Amino acid sequence: MRIGATKLYAATAALGLLSGAPLDAQGGKNWASYHANPGGDHFSPLGQITPANVAALQPAWRIDTGAGGLQTTPLVIDGILYAMTPDQQVMALDGATGRKLWQRKLPDSNLQPVRGLSCWSSGKERRLLVGAGSYLHALNMKTGASIATFGAHGRIDLRAGLDRPLASVALALTSPPAIWGDLAIVGFRTAESTPAAPGAIRAYDVRTGRLRWTFHAIPRTGQPGAETWPADAWKTAGGANNWAGMVVDAARGIVFAPMGSAVSDFYGADRKGNNLYANSLVAIDARSGRLLWHYQLVHHDLLDRDPPSPPVLLTVDHDGRKVDAVAQATKHGVLFLFDRVTGKPLFPIQETPVPQSNVPGEASSPTQPMPTLPAPYARQRLTADMLTQRTPQAHDEAAKAFADYTSNGPFAPMQVGKPTVVFPGFDGGAEWGGQAIGRGRGILYINANDIAWTGSLAQASGAQGEATYQQNCAACHGMDRKGSPGAFPSLEGVMTRRLEGEVATTILQGKGRMPAFGHLAPQMTALMDYLRHGDAPKSDRAEMAGKTPSTQRFIFTGYRKFLDSEGYPAVAPPWGTLSAIDMNSGRYLWRVPLGEYPELTKSGMEPTGSENYGGPIVTASGLLFIGATVYDRQLRAFDAATGKVLWQTTLPQAGVATPITYMAGGRQFVVIATSNARDAKAQAGSGYSAFALPRR
Structure with a gap:
């Protein structure tokens, strides 16, 4: 101070x-x-x-x-x-x-x-x-x-x-x-x-x-x-x-x-x-x-x-x-x-x-x-005895998921490949x-x-469109583009559900919780290609999107609420x-x-x-x-x-x-x-x- x-x-x-x-x-x-x-x-x-x-x-x-x-x-x-x-x-x-x-x-x-x-x-x-x-x-x-x-x-x-x-x-x-x-x-x-x-x-x-x-x-x-x-x-x-x-x-x-x-x-x-x-x-x-x-x-x-x-x-x-x-x-x-x-x-x-x-x-x-x-x-700090008891099934689901998480207090850092409880x-x-x-x-x-929420890190991609997505979009919409229920919408198939101009405008100007990403205008073609072909095999996506190294070595994989299968919090x-x-x-x-x-x-x-x-x-x-x-x-x-x-x-x-x-x-x-x-x-x-x- x-x-x-x-x-x-x-x-x-x-x-x-x-x-x-x-x-x-x-x-x-x-x-x-x-x-x-x-x-x-x-x-x-x-x-x-x-x-x-x-x-x-x-x-x-x-x-x-x-x-x-x-x-x-x-x-x-x-x-x-x-x-x-x-x-x-x-x-x-x-x-x-x-x-x-x-x-x-x-x-x-x-x-x-x-x-x-x-x-x-x-x-x-x-x-x-x-x-x-x-x-x-x-x-x-x-x-x-x-x-x-x-x-x-x-x-x-x-x-x-x-x-x-x-x-x-x-x-x-x-x-x-x-x-x-x-x-x-x-x-x-x-x-x-x-x-x-x-x-x-x-x-x-x-x-x-x-x-x-x-x-x-x-x-x-x-x-x-x-x-x-x-x-x-x-x-x-x-x-x-x-x-x-x-x-x-x-x-x-x-x-x-x-x-x-x-x-x-x-x-x-x-x-x-x-x-x-x-x-x-x-x-x-x-x-x-x-x-x-x-x-x-x-x-x-x-x-x-x-x-x-x-x-x-x-x-x-x-x-x-x-x-x-x-x-x-x-x-x-x-x-x-x-x-x-x-x-x-x-x-x-x-x-x-x-x-x-x-x-x-x-x-x-x-x-x-x-x-x-x-x-x-x-x-x-979330511990096993603090998991939901709403129903026996919800508790069992939460306990199974929790066993694969790291839970070590409010400042436990992210790890690569393993979710951390936030x-x-x-x-x-x-x-x-x-x-x-x-x-x-x-x-x-x-x-x-x-x-509770969870999060993790992953190795960044080398393909331009995918790297742009990972660096700017994955934190909210996930590495898999599936979003998070009730908070961040899924982007799977977004280019078939929305006009390209509508998607581009939302990216550049922002909407609601999503900030504007005006600086992405030069990368918009590669990003749109990735959103359009994101379900293709990774080798094919790289060819479609070009190969420009990511500016970051590790990427946040996305915000995830810790919920049970019915959408309620998995904690008591x-x-x-x-x-x-x-x-x-x-x-x-x-x-x-x-x-x-x-x-x-x-x-x-x-x-x-x-x-x-x-x-x-x-x-x-x-x-x-x-x-x-x-x-x-x-x-x-x-x-x-x-x-x-x-x-x-x-x-x-x-x-x-x-x-x-x-x-x-x-x-x-x-x-x-x-x-x-x-x-x-x-x-x-x-x-x-x-x-x-x-x-x-």
């Missing part, structure tokens, strides 16, 4: 330069930031809906947005709700009725997820900042029209300025900008295999679109952290990008950004060292982009263990004093807590010995940092929805996945949880299963919990609202003090997004985005559902 001196920036707040404060400081009337406020605590001071009356909550309005995935947490400013559709159209709705006020399809829109929007204001001047593909747009909030004086005709191309040829950079802005003063501060999503864009946090002038500063997450030669990479790695290395979003200590002018994994995710022979600032929480001076402090959460990541959600700001009682802190959740199920000014851990962190890789060329880290408190919020799985632990804070009490609420429940943690002491207050499979509950099983995506929100009246669960399509209200469900309703689709709450027309509303994109068996659809108490 490197700690730099940090100033208190109260003078900035006193001068009234912190944009967003007037919008956020309206008694909870607005939901003016992606995670409620710049600090990202998912907290609302509203109290019209209470534990005593929440059972009367009923549907208020609904708007459908068509097929596709929808993960957007909307904004509400002065009664107007701003949201996205699955194909990245922006719309404004009357927050009290759902009536559409305007809708705008951006010229750069595609099918990448957009999880939120940002609003900037200064006096009476306001603008909406929205990501579409690789562009950041500034829109007039009254009409949706582009603001021509921002960037080039209302947009900024985020591919520019990354020390790579523009055509070779593939990125998307899936999480919205953090706003501080007159700056829009952004990261981006990029590929998880080479080549990938090099991670950077950049601040743009909200009025003009001019670049004001850049923090390079892969240090330049001679900069602190460069010694944790091979020489001149910044010229070719990629990843270490902020895709999950950021939060801001507005009064101090500190940006907190969790940084993603370096590529390639699962084989790091070409990036020996700890790879700062990948897999780190970094604190950056919002004025200049200067690094203030950092803490690396995973050294030399080999398991895609990058932080999955923005951190959250809170105040805790620690050693007899109030401490302004920042908490960062992880995919591997542990929670880090730091003094947000100094970066000092508030609970001890131990460098713990971990299993070492035996893959040729690899040099894994001998230790990984593990906090002593709080205890992990997801199970850490537990918690690749989707967490925590996921991108973020956490909520019981403000003033230091209580953190977190939902988590608790199922709970498969998803919701927890309340007292961050003053690190002690758990309660933990409950989150989600269920309705058919299992109907058969007599206790609720098992399920996969969940999207986070919770908490209100001053003591309610916690969360959707998130994939298979039961429920929106639930919990008693934040006890974890008891006080109200729930079935949504048209799964609420795999973080909800919001706001006031409009004198009523408190709860709104959540819904879609069935994560449930392959469910009918396609998406939209926004609003709930409120009956009119008096």
Whole structure:
């Protein structure tokens, strides 16, 4: 960890330069930031809906947005709700009725997820900042029209300025900008295999679109952290990008950004060292982009263990004093807590010995940092006695498969030719929805996945088309192109089911969970040939696809959930949880299963919990609202003090997004985005559902 001196920036707040404060400081009337406020605590001071009356909550309005995935947490400013559709159209709705006020399809829109929007204001001047593909747009909030004086005709191309040829950079802005003063501060999503864009946090002038500063997450030669990479790695290395979003200590002018994994995710022979600032929480001076402090959460990541959600700001009682802190959740199920000014851990962190890789060329880290408190919020090591008991057949299937796996804790590295258990799985632990804070009490609420996945490595192919597929596609769709049920579709026979142009567009622009692979344009002919003839004998495929050596020696064979033959997790429940943690002491207050499979509950099983995506929100009246669960399509209200469900309703689709709450027309509303994109068996659809108490 490197700690730099940090100033208190109260003078900035006193001068009234912190944009967003007037919008956020309206008694909870607005939901003016992606995670409620710049600090990202998912907290609302509203109290019209209470534990005593929440059972009367009923549907208020609904708007459908068509097929596709929808993960957007909307904004509400002065009664107007701003949201996205699955194909990245922006719309404004009357927050009290759902009536559409305007809708705008951006010229750069595609099918990448957009999880939120940002609003900037200064006096009476306001603008909406929205990501579409690789562009950041500034829109007039009254009409949706582009603001021509921002960037080039209302947009900024985020591919520019990354020390790579523009055509070779593939990125998307899936999480919205953090706003501080007159700056829009952004990261981006990029590929998880080479080549990938090099991670950077950049601040743009909200009025003009001019670049004001850049923090390079892969240090330049001679900069602190460069010694944790091979020489001149910044010229070719990629990843270490902020895709999950950021939060801001507005009064101090500190940006907190969790940084993603370096590529390639699962084989790091070409990036020996700890790879700062990948897999780190970094604190950056919002004025200049200067690094203030950092803490690396995973050294030399080999398991895609990058932080999955923005951190959250809170105040805790620690050693007899109030401490302004920042908490960062992880995919591997542990929670880090730091003094947000100094970066000092508030609970001890131990460098713990971990299993070492035996893959040729690899040099894994001998230790990984593990906090002593709080205890992990997801199970850490799968053993034979933790396998499913759902039925005797399911248990026997799981035991037979498990006997052929390596299961050795959350940092057991991949092997060549033998599956390794990844537990918690690749989707967490925590996921991108973020956490909520019981403000003033230091209580953190977190939902988590608790199922196992598996993965392995294989020797890379030498044929160009097959090598391109292995390096860029196999991680999700598998070396055998069969995909993974419910998560990644099969590509077997895809060229007979889809037009070639449709397949090529999806590859180049991305769709849903799949990032864009624009850099593959020169290899598209060979890749298409491989997809078309992938079932041919390997010797014939090599002739069809040409012979160009792969750039990687070993390839990840694909994400695989550890499931039984009926598609249920092969580990014992709970498969998803919701927890309340007292961050003053690190002690758990309660933990409950989150989600269920309705058919299992109907058969007599206790609720098992399920996969969940999207986070919770908490209100001053003591309610916690969360959707998130994939298979039961429920929106639930919990008693934040006890974890008891006080109200729930079935949504048209799964609420795999973080909800919001706001006031409009004198009523408190709860709104959540819904879609069935994560449930392959469910009918396609998406939209926004609003709930409120009956009119008096």
